[in-house]
Amino acid sequence: MEKTLLLVPLFPLVGALLTYVISGKDERHHRMAGWIATFAAVGSFILTFQLWRALSAVEGSVITAHAWTWFEVLPFKVEFAFLFDRLAAVMTLIITGVGSLIHLYAIGYMSHDPERPRFFAYLNLFLFAMLLLVLGDNLLVMFVGWEGVGLCSYLLIGFWHRDMGNAVAGQKAFVVNRIGDAGFLLGMFLLVMMTGSLEFQQLSQQIPYVDPMMIELAAILLFIGAVGKSAQIPLYVWLPDAMAGPTPVSALIHAATMVTAGVYMMARMQVLYSFAPAALSVVLIVGTLTAFVAATIAIVQNDIKKVLAYSTVSQLGYMFMAMGSAAFSNGIFHVVTHAFFKACLFMGAGSVIHGCHHEQDMRKFGGLWRKMPLTFVTYLISTLAIAGFPFTSGFFSKDAILWTVFNVAEDAPAMNHTVVVFGDIPLNLFCWGVGVLTALMTAFYMTRSLMMTFFGKYRGHHEPHESPMVMTIPLMILAALAAGFGFVYGEAFMEYLVGWTRIDMQVGHHALAEHNEVYHTLELFSMGVAILGIVIGVLCYSVCSGIPKALVKHAKGLHNFLVNKWWVDEFYQAVLIRPLSGFSTFLFKSIDRVLIDGILVNGSGMFVEAGGDVLRRLQSGRTSSYAFLMFVSLFLLILLYLVFMPVPI
C-alpha cells in the first residue's frame, strides 16, 4: 500500500509532463492531450479508491509512505513523507474524483482552444500539487503543495494571457495569496521553534505542553495563510477576479479543491486549534462576516460566473464558521458537498457559456431550459443543493454547521472554548443569526441566477445549443451526488470521520442527545428559510418582475454599494496599493536610479575606467623602464629591510 500511496501524486505529475511535451506538436497530438490528462486523473482516483478500501478495512489505521529524507539539521528533521488517514482519504477522493470529472468536462469545453496541451499540463500539475498538499505528512510538504496550487492557480487564471485583464487577475491572485503565505510561513517557524517538529503526529503530541499564548499566535498565523488561500475577509478579493480563467479551472481550483485548502489545513491542525480558543473565535467571526458580505454582493451580480464566485466565498465562510466552532468534521462535510454542487454549478455555467458562444452576462440569457435540458436539470439540482433545499446534500451540511454554531456556547466548557459576548447576545448566537440570514440570501441569489438563465425569454443574439456528452456526463454525475450524497451517505460520512476527529463529534453527539427538540425546531426553521429564499427568487424573476426593479430604483445607494462590492477594491487601491506604488516609484526613481544604478554601478565603472586611464601610462612597453622600476623597487625594499631590520648586524 505504501507504493500505491507514492503513486497517487505521481500519476498527475507524469500526465503533466507528457501533455506538456506534446504541446509543440500538431493538431492530432493536441487532441490526445485532454485524454492523457484525464487518464492520469482517473488513474490517481482508482489508486486512491483502493487505498481508501484498505484504510477502511482496518479500524483506526493510517497508511504512511516515506519517499526520502528531505533535510536534516539535527535535531530538526523533515521527511518527504505522505500520510493517508481518514481526513486525507476524504480530501483525496474528492480531489481525484471531482478532478477526473472536471478533466473530462474540460476536453469538451476546451475543444476549440489551440493551446489545449498547455492547459491540461497545468491542470494535471495542479492535481499533483493539491495531492501533495493533502497527503503531506508534515507542514513543510503541505506548504510545497500549498505554493504549488497557488502557482497553478496563477498560471490557469492567466491562461488566456493575451488579454491583459486575465494576466492582471492572475497576478492579483498570486500577490494576495503571498500575503497569506507569509502568515503561514511565520506560523510554521513558530511551531518549529516551540516544538522542534513539523510532523502532524508529533505536533499533536507536543502542543499541549507549549505556552498557550504561542499556540494562539501560531493558530492565528496559520489562519492568515488559510484566509489568503480560502478567500476570506480581508483577502477574498482575488477569487472573484480569478473567474478570468477558463470555466473548468473555476470549477476545479476556485470552487471544489484549492480554495478549501485552508479548511483542510485547519482540520489537519485541529489539535492546535482546539488549544487556541481565542483564535477559534477570530475564525468564527471572519467566517461569518465573509459568508454575509459575499452573499450580499452575489445578489446584484449579473455575470453568471461572478455570482458563483461570490457564492463560493460565502460558502467558504460557512466552512470557517464550522471550523471556528471547533466542528472540524462538519466543515469537511461541507467541503465535500460544496465540491459536488459548486463544481456542478460552475460546469453548468460553463456549459451555458459554451452553448451561448462565450457570453457570460445573465441578462443575455433566458429561456435556455428548452435548448439545454441536461444543463438545466443539473443546474437546478445543484441550485437546490446550495440553497439548502430539504434533503439535498447542501441542506445536511449547512444545517450541521448552523447547529454547531448555535450550540458552541453550550459545548464551550467541554472544548475549553471562550464565549465572546457581543452586547447582550453571545457571539455564537449572533453568528448563527447572520448564518441563517446568509442562507436566505444564498437561496435567493442562486434562484435568481437560475431564473435569469433558464427561464423567461431568450435575450441573446446567438443561437444556443446543448453541450456535447463529454461535458454533460460529468454534470449528471455531480448533480446526482449533490442531490443524494447528504441523504444517502451523510450519516455514514460523519460516523466515518468520528474515528478521525478528536473532540468535536463527541461533543456534537452529546449535545444532540440533549437538545433533540431544539435541533428539530432549528432544522425545520432552516428548511423554511431555504424554501422562503427560493420562493422569493422565483416570484421576483417571474411573476412580479417589477419588485427587483423597484428595489433598485428606491434603494439606489445600497444597490450601488453592492454593485461596487462594498468598495473594497477601491479601498485597497486607495489605502494600500496607491501608497505602496507611490513609495515604490520613489524608491525606483531616487534610490534605484540615482544611488544604485548611478552611483554604485555606473560610478564604480567610471572610477575603474578613470583609474585605468591614469595607470595605463605605466605600461610604456619599454623594457628599460620596467627594469628601472624593478631596480628602484628592489632598492627601496632593501632600504626598508635595513631600516626596520629586527636584529641589527
Next chain:
Amino acid sequence: MGAVTGYLYLSALLFSLGVLGVLVGRNTIVILMCVELMLNAVNIAFEALSVHFQTLDGQIAVFFVMSVAAAEVAVGLAIVITLFRNYLSVETHDAVTLRG
C-alpha cells in the same frame, strides 16, 4: 683594508656597472652582456668571501651561477633572435607592442 675588502669593492663596482648597463642599454645583446657582468660580479664576491671564511660553499655557489648563466645566455639569445625576426631590430625601444 684587507685583501677581501678590495675584492668586495670591485664586485660592487662591477655589479653597479652591470645595473647601469641594463638600465640604459638599448641593444638587447648589450643588456644580456651587462646581466653577465652582474652575475660575474656576484661570483667575485662569492670567491672573496669563500676565501675570507675559509669554506667551500662560495666556490660551489659560483659553479651554480656559471651553469645558470650559460642557460640564461642560451635562452636570452634565442629571445634576441625571435625579437629580430619579428621586429627586424634588436633595440628595446622598437619592441613596444605591449604599451598600454
